[in-house]
Amino acid sequence: MAEFEPRIVAFVCNWCTYAGADLTGTSRIKYATNVRIIRFPCTGRIDFMLLLKAFGNGADGVMISGCHPNDCHYTSGNFHARRRWMIFRRLLDFAGIDHRRIIFSWVSAAEGAKWAQVVNTAVEEFRQLGPYDNYHAASKEPLEREVING
Amino acid sequence: MDDLRKKAKDLLESQAVNVIIGYGEGTSGAVRAIFPRKAEETDKLIYDDRCTQNLAVYLMKHEIKHMEKKGIVATIPAMRSILQVASEYQLKEDELVILGIGPDGKLVDIPGFKAMEDYLATQDFGIQEDDKAILRKIDAMSMEERWSFWKDELSPCFKCYACRAACPMCYCTRCFVEVNTPQWIPISANEIGNFEWHLLRAMHLAGRCINCGECGRACPLEIPIHLLTYKMTEDVQTDFGVTAGLKADMPSVLSTYKLEDKETFIR
Numbered sequence: 001m002a003e004f005e006p007r008i009v010a011f012v013c014n015w016c017t018y019a020g021a022d023l024t025g026t027s028r029i030k031y032a033t034n035v036r037i038i039r040f041p042c043t044g045r046i047d048f049m050l051l052l053k054a055f056g057n058g059a060d061g062v063m064i065s066g067c068h069p070n071d072c073h074y075t076s077g078n079f080h081a082r083r084r085w086m087i088f089r090r091l092l093d094f095a096g097i098d099h100r101r102i103i104f105s106w107v108s109a110a111e112g113a114k115w116a117q118v119v120n121t122a123v124e125e126f127r128q129l130g131p132y133d134n135y136h137a138a139s140k141e142p143l144e145r146e147v148i149n150g
Numbered sequence: 151m152d153d154l155r156k157k158a159k160d161l162l163e164s165q166a167v168n169v170i171i172g173y174g175e176g177t178s179g180a181v182r183a184i185f186p187r188k189a190e191e192t193d194k195l196i197y198d199d200r201c202t203q204n205l206a207v208y209l210m211k212h213e214i215k216h217m218e219k220k221g222i223v224a225t226i227p228a229m230r231s232i233l234q235v236a237s238e239y240q241l242k243e244d245e246l247v248i249l250g251i252g253p254d255g256k257l258v259d260i261p262g263f264k265a266m267e268d269y270l271a272t273q274d275f276g277i278q279e280d281d282k283a284i285l286r287k288i289d290a291m292s293m294e295e296r297w298s299f300w301k302d303e304l305s306p307c308f309k310c311y312a313c314r315a316a317c318p319m320c321y322c323t324r325c326f327v328e329v330n331t332p333q334w335i336p337i338s339a340n341e342i343g344n345f346e347w348h349l350l351r352a353m354h355l356a357g358r359c360i361n362c363g364e365c366g367r368a369c370p371l372e373i374p375i376h377l378l379t380y381k382m383t384e385d386v387q388t389d390f391g392v393t394a395g396l397k398a399d400m401p402s403v404l405s406t407y408k409l410e411d412k413e414t415f416i417r
Contacts, residue, residue, distance in 0.1 A: 048353055049326075049334055052346050069409070079407035083390070086413050087356050087404070090385045094288065094378070095349060096297030105417040118417060134297060139342035 006060040006126035008035045010119075011046045013066035015073035016108045020065075023112030031116035032123040035063065042066065044077030048088045051102060056139040061101045061126035065118070068106040078106075100125070101132060151197055153257040157249055158192040158221060167221040167247050171208045173201040183208060197223065197251060203316075204362040206231035209241060210321035221247040226273055227362035229266050230395030231318040234360055236263060237400040240321060263398040270396055277361050277380055285377060285384075301341065306371045308339040309347055313375055316368035319358045326350060352378040357386045357403025360395035 012018045018039045024031060040046055043066030054062050064085070072078045085104060092099045103122045107115045158170045172195045174184030181200045185208075186192050206228040208214050224232060229250065235241050243263050250258035250269065260266050276282075288296060311327070314320045327335045327347060335350065336343035351365075359379040366376030386392055390411070392403050 049346070049350060052349065053334075056342050056346070076407060079409070079411070080405070082411055082413060082416070083404055083407050085416075086389050086411065087382065087385055088353060089415065090389075091349060091352055091356075091378070091382060093293070094296065094381045095300050095345065096291075096293055096295070097345075098293060103417065104415055134294075135342070138301065138345070139340075 004127055004130060006034055006123060006129075006131070007058060008061045008063060008119075008122065008126060009054040009059045010035045010037045010063040010065065011040055011043075011050060011054075012037055012064075012107075013043045013073075013078075014039050014041050016067035016071065016106075017065040017115065019109035020107045020111050020115045023109065024115045025112075027112045029113060029116045031119045034123050034126075035119050042072065042074050042077035043081040044072075044074065046081060048084065051088075055097075055101070055132060055135050058136060060129070060132045061103065061122060063103045063105070063119070063122055065105045065107045065115075068108055071108060097135070098129070098132065100129060151195075154197055154223065154249060154251075155192050155195050157257065158186065158195055158223075159189050161221050161247055162186065162189045162192060167219045168217045169214065170195070170221040170223070170249070171205050171214065172223040172249070173197055173203070173205070185214070195223070197255060199255075201225070202367065204228050204231055204318060204364045206235065206318040207316060207364070209246075210235065210318060219245055219247070221249060223249045223251060224260070225251050226253065226270070226275055227360060227364075228318075229260070229270060230275070230360040231362065233263065233266060233270070233398050234358055234395035234400075235318060235321070236398040238358075238402065243398070267397055275361070277363070281363070281374075281377065281380060284374065285380060288377070288381075300345070303373050304344040304348060305341065307344045307348070307373055309335075309337075309344070310370065312368040312370060313351065313365035316364045317355070318362075318364075319355055319360075320351075326354070348375055348378055351375075352382050355379050356382050357390070357392060358394050359383050 021037060046064060051062050066078050069078060089099045105118045107118060161167045170186050172184055173181050174194045174196060176182035183203060183205060184194055204227050205222055214220060232241060248260040250260040252258045258269060260269060288299060291299060335347050359382060361380055361383055363376040366374050369375060386403055390403055
């Protein structure tokens with residue numbers, strides 16, 4: 001049987017990690033292709049609902065990455081984000097949602113190699129965890145019956 | 151109770167306030183909120199053990215909000231809500247007259263926010279023992295058990311939003327759940343939509359919830375949704391050392407930060 005390939009959504013900030021991921025590419029560093037990168041202006045913009053929506057739409061893992069503390073393009077966006085994640089992670093845990101499937105990292109624009117390494121480790125971890133069947137099953141079945149909103 | 155009626159009557163007679171928000175006799179032995187606007191209506195005010203609702207919620211409702219001077223019968227949770235909402239610049243001190251009720255059911259003199267802060271500093275407001283027991287029980291579960299616990303608990307929810315309507319902190323005129331481009335929360339009752347709604351509600355109350363438990367009491371299906379916000383309050387306390395609703399000029403937890411905030415999970 002073919003190895004399970006996790007589907008990963010990465011929410012990254014425009015100024016650090018997106019540029020960092022670009023550097024990974026231009027440096028010709030090879031890394032796992034499971035990750036779909038979505039570019040945001042800042043980690044502070046990454047709403048916790050987007051994470052839930054990603055899982056609801058079939059993601060097996062989510063990555064969130066942005067500027068290191070003190071490096072935020074908008075000075076404090078990542079500090080605000082950090083507080084939000086600290087709380088949100090505990091809430092997810094309390095609600096029984098697998099917070100191991102959300103991986104946070106700080107990757108600067110100069111850390112192309114780190115991005116490749118963070119993604120590769122994440123893919124490995126998500127592969128171990130397997131598909132997020134619980135959540136996908138809960139989100140799929142009733143929605144198919146839904147007529148409101150097409 | 152006579153003290154309360156007398157004070158309310160004086161306030162309305164002297165036109166110090168335009169309305170009193172208080173408890174009155176409802177139907178079949180239940181208590182409801184009443185809003186006397188004339189001095190003679192104050193005889194209907196009551197206070198006893200059945201009066202548990204957090205009346206601060208009405209301060210934020212459109213009809214009351216625009217009545218300028220308001221009097222409110224405030225139990226300790228209501229006082230904390232008032233301070234929290236005031237810290238979010240939603241209430242003005244000079245628009246409010248507080249008819250404070252202590253834990254013994256006696257009238258307390260609360261002339262302003264400062265007095266309220268001082269009074270609350272002397273009070274003890276832990277959560278109820280049975281709620282604490284369930285919280286610890288959930289903490290002890292494995293992740294799968296927690297998932298099925300909440301799946302079972304949340305499954306009857308059909309999103310009537312009574313929890314939102316009962317909460318003094320849920321005062322946004324346009325709520326996330328009514329936004330439909332994109333449709334963040336599915337309208338129909340489905341498993342994941344219910345999870346999303348309750349997690350979203352808890353997150354939006356992070357660092358603001360004062361543990362009155364009104365959301366859980368308002369739930370017609372008796373889903374213990376107040377546990378989510380109780381847990382959140384504990385987390386905010388552990389991570390940031392902040393307790394909501396103790397001061398009228400407190401910065402909001404999630405719109406401020408500290409350089410030394412400590413996390414263990416970011417790579």
